[in-house]
Amino acid sequence: MDRTGHPTLQDVSRHAGVSTATVSRCVNDPEKVARKTRERIERAIEELGYTPNFGGRVLASRRSNTIGVVIPTMNNAMFAGALQAVQEVLSDSGKSMLVATSGYDPEQEFRQIRALVGSGADGLLLIGTDRPATTRDYLARRAVPHVLTWCHDPASEAPTVGFDNHEAGKVIAEAAIGLGHRALGIIGGISTDNDRAAGRIEGMRAAVAEAAGGVRIVGVQETRYSLDRGDEAFDRLMARAPIPSVILCGNDVLATGAILRARARGVRVPEDVSITGIDDHDLARVVLPALTTVRVPQRDMGRQAAQVLLERISGAGPVRGRELPLELVWRDSLAAPRQVPPD
Amino acid sequence: MDRTGHPTLQDVSRHAGVSTATVSRCVNDPEKVARKTRERIERAIEELGYTPNFGGRVLASRRSNTIGVVIPTMNNAMFAGALQAVQEVLSDSGKSMLVATSGYDPEQEFRQIRALVGSGADGLLLIGTDRPATTRDYLARRAVPHVLTWCHDPASEAPTVGFDNHEAGKVIAEAAIGLGHRALGIIGGISTDNDRAAGRIEGMRAAVAEAAGGVRIVGVQETRYSLDRGDEAFDRLMARAPIPSVILCGNDVLATGAILRARARGVRVPEDVSITGIDDHDLARVVLPALTTVRVPQRDMGRQAAQVLLERISGAGPVRGRELPLELVWRDSLAAPRQVPPD
DNA sequence: TCGGTTGTTGCAAGCGCTTACATTTTCACA
DNA sequence: TGTGAAAATGTAAGCGCTTGCAACAACCGA
Numbered sequence: 001m002d003r004t005g006h007p008t009l010q011d012v013s014r015h016a017g018v019s020t021a022t023v024s025r026c027v028n029d030p031e032k033v034a035r036k037t038r039e040r041i042e043r044a045i046e047e048l049g050y051t052p053n054f055g056g057r058v059l060a061s062r063r064s065n066t067i068g069v070v071i072p073t074m075n076n077a078m079f080a081g082a083l084q085a086v087q088e089v090l091s092d093s094g095k096s097m098l099v100a101t102s103g104y105d106p107e108q109e110f111r112q113i114r115a116l117v118g119s120g121a122d123g124l125l126l127i128g129t130d131r132p133a134t135t136r137d138y139l140a141r142r143a144v145p146h147v148l149t150w151c152h153d154p155a156s157e158a159p160t161v162g163f164d165n166h167e168a169g170k171v172i173a174e175a176a177i178g179l180g181h182r183a184l185g186i187i188g189g190i191s192t193d194n195d196r197a198a199g200r201i202e203g204m205r206a207a208v209a210e211a212a213g214g215v216r217i218v219g220v221q222e223t224r225y226s227l228d229r230g231d232e233a234f235d236r237l238m239a240r241a242p243i244p245s246v247i248l249c250g251n252d253v254l255a256t257g258a259i260l261r262a263r264a265r266g267v268r269v270p271e272d273v274s275i276t277g278i279d280d281h282d283l284a285r286v287v288l289p290a291l292t293t294v295r296v297p298q299r300d301m302g303r304q305a306a307q308v309l310l311e312r313i314s315g316a317g318p319v320r321g322r323e324l325p326l327e328l329v330w331r332d333s334l335a336a337p338r339q340v341p342p343d
Numbered sequence: 344m345d346r347t348g349h350p351t352l353q354d355v356s357r358h359a360g361v362s363t364a365t366v367s368r369c370v371n372d373p374e375k376v377a378r379k380t381r382e383r384i385e386r387a388i389e390e391l392g393y394t395p396n397f398g399g400r401v402l403a404s405r406r407s408n409t410i411g412v413v414i415p416t417m418n419n420a421m422f423a424g425a426l427q428a429v430q431e432v433l434s435d436s437g438k439s440m441l442v443a444t445s446g447y448d449p450e451q452e453f454r455q456i457r458a459l460v461g462s463g464a465d466g467l468l469l470i471g472t473d474r475p476a477t478t479r480d481y482l483a484r485r486a487v488p489h490v491l492t493w494c495h496d497p498a499s500e501a502p503t504v505g506f507d508n509h510e511a512g513k514v515i516a517e518a519a520i521g522l523g524h525r526a527l528g529i530i531g532g533i534s535t536d537n538d539r540a541a542g543r544i545e546g547m548r549a550a551v552a553e554a555a556g557g558v559r560i561v562g563v564q565e566t567r568y569s570l571d572r573g574d575e576a577f578d579r580l581m582a583r584a585p586i587p588s589v590i591l592c593g594n595d596v597l598a599t600g601a602i603l604r605a606r607a608r609g610v611r612v613p614e615d616v617s618i619t620g621i622d623d624h625d626l627a628r629v630v631l632p633a634l635t636t637v638r639v640p641q642r643d644m645g646r647q648a649a650q651v652l653l654e655r656i657s658g659a660g661p662v663r664g665r666e667l668p669l670e671l672v673w674r675d676s677l678a679a680p681r682q683v684p685p686d
Numbered sequence: 687t688c689g690g691t692t693g694t695t696g697c698a699a700g701c702g703c704t705t706a707c708a709t710t711t712t713c714a715c716a
Numbered sequence: 717t718g719t720g721a722a723a724a725t726g727t728a729a730g731c732g733c734t735t736g737c738a739a740c741a742a743c744c745g746a
Contacts, residue, residue, distance in 0.1 A: 004405070004486075006485075008732055008733085009732060009733060009734095010732075010733095018695075018696085019695065019696045019697075020696090020732090020733075020734090021697075021698095021735075022695055022696075024733065024734055024735085025694095025695090025734090025735090028734080032695095033694075033695085034694060034695085037694080051457075051461060051485070052461065052733075053731085053732050053733070054401060054407065054461060054462060054463035054732095055400075055401030055403075055405070055407070055703095055733085056701090056733035056734085057398075057732075057733055057734080058397060058398030058463075059396070059398030059399050059401075059402045059700095059701050059702065059703080059732080059733070059734090060398075060700085060701055060733040060735080061701090061733075061734055061735090062701075062734095064397065064398070064462070066441070066462055068439075074423045074426050074427040074430070075424055075427055077418075077420050080418070080420065080423035080426075083417050083442075084416060084417040084418055084444060087417070087443060088444070091443060091455070094458075096411075096458055096459060096462040097441065097442055097443070098439050098440065098441055099426075099430060099440055099441075099442045100430060100434060100439070101427060101430055101431070114394075115434065115437075115439055117394070118394060118397060119397060119407070119408070119409055119439040120398065120401075120407075120463075141392065142394070227628075227629070256629055260628075282570060282626065283625065283626065283629055285603075286570070286599055286626055287630075288631045351703085352702060352703060352704095353702075361725075361726085362725065362727075363702090363704090363726090364704080364705075364726060364728095365724080365725055367703065367704055367705085368704090368705095368724095371704085375723090375724080375725095376724075376725085377712095377723080377724060377725085380724080395702085395703075396701080396702050396703070397702095398701075398703085398733095399701070399702030399703035399704085400702075400703055400704080401731095402732065402733085403702075403703040403705080404703075404704055404705090404731090405704095405731080
């Protein structure tokens, strides 16, 4: 019995008449124990109601079977959905998931990373590639196995399992340009310390740069991801000439906010102005008009990121990142501009 | 140096010329150490880049400073939002959060609970009051401090921090009845093994039972919480007479699904049929018409539940549950029925 | 029957930390 | 300057488990 009255490995070993080593093996690696012995031990475990002590286990084995995840916020359903997938994979492998949020703040992220590592995390799943040297040094010095997701960069030191945000922005911008839009507005997430938001905007800019014939960006707003911010940014964008004929939003929440605002102001979408999103959030098909957007494979991404992280932790060979495909989803919020404006 | 090359408490103690006990105190309870000594130790910690070993710490102190949360799914933004709040509170108290999901399955929940306890969780936050005796016994036998949320029941053995689901259903049903609706349809979550979904439906039924003048329920559909299921349930409810003049939905996702379906079928909301939700999800204000619903204080609930759990773990006196207020949110999806149908 | 394999089990040394208790130091006050 | 209480520190005994190694048993073919 331990200090709290729970039976210990030792109790089980006595009860079953074997050594503690055998009981330990029976718990962790049953094949290593002869069938008859195993049955005896299992009965003892059952009778005593034994459960392994976590601390002893971690201390002796140097593994906690716990992995940490830091996401910007759980208020974004995209992250939450991916988290769900991560949890499922980990759970299937007998691991538990520690979760923390950074609120898009690099320092907070660093704090949370340290807290998770201090809580025994065997590995870490992080969002995005860019982080301060302090954080990267910490990760390297402590040799914390980690995988980055929600982004993809083959050149990254840590494996990335995700998609190319730059590409996502570019694809949707090209779709708009292809329809004849020449004056584009952008409502993006705040790109400071956020490689995903920045990448999306850059992708949009790149599409414009590559386009022929007077295509230009007439305004860029960066704002926090939230329905209400989409609102305000829309107003600012529509406040002064030249008015964009399409507004490319950094994600579906912003786009939905913009549509809501357009509706309230009597601006018709897509007749007066087209609006696009990125993510393919639930909102995208609920809002009216339904959003034309780029589908981000959140579930798959979460699942695969978790798998890659597990490989990385198990140390089985070099682990490579993976790029996931993006898909343009056509709905109703993007249409050809009313008239092609003169150059 | 430990086996992995990291400095240990012992290294620090040698480096600073003090005993390991003093270093331990300096880390866990700095006031107990004289200033000069503390500074010396802190310098040593800094120079060596020491971080406490989690396993050793848990083993010796019998505390992991980790708490576990089991929710049905993170795909429901309501749970995710609450989780965010829980995480913030825990993080502020230096605790980490383990998260697992049950998929609304009691056995899965039990498995996850065991996994979290096996991962060293000092306490547990669970959703809802009802669970199998097996699970309750386990919790009692292992004496796992736990708090229940998303529900409220002063009679529950474990403290509950949440709202009264029965009341939520009743409030919205009364609102509909008050407007003159007599034929009510219900699309609820699956009430088996789900006291919240069951409570909401019962609340609706209770309102009907208490109402005078031929108010009756003309159909009840139970279905999984998802946009598409709201769809189907709507169809079934509208398929045969008597047709309800209002459909009370168990949550906003179902209600939104129903509205989407109504729109697709050319049924006008609320002119032809009113539709209500519960939760006040983001969808509620995005969907057209915007949902009349009951606001569930997810953030507050998460925050308070976490606080109560921390109290419970610290063992400071008897811990009482808390009930949080509900608020009816009037929007556009609920209106008086076209004509009061003859009794 | 014997040596060699293969399969099982036990021995025992920690893993790195906390903490009750003992000891030493400090300091206010007489 | 002496005294006692309070403050600071040290001593050392584990916490419950894993695991490398050694010991032993069972079984094989020669």
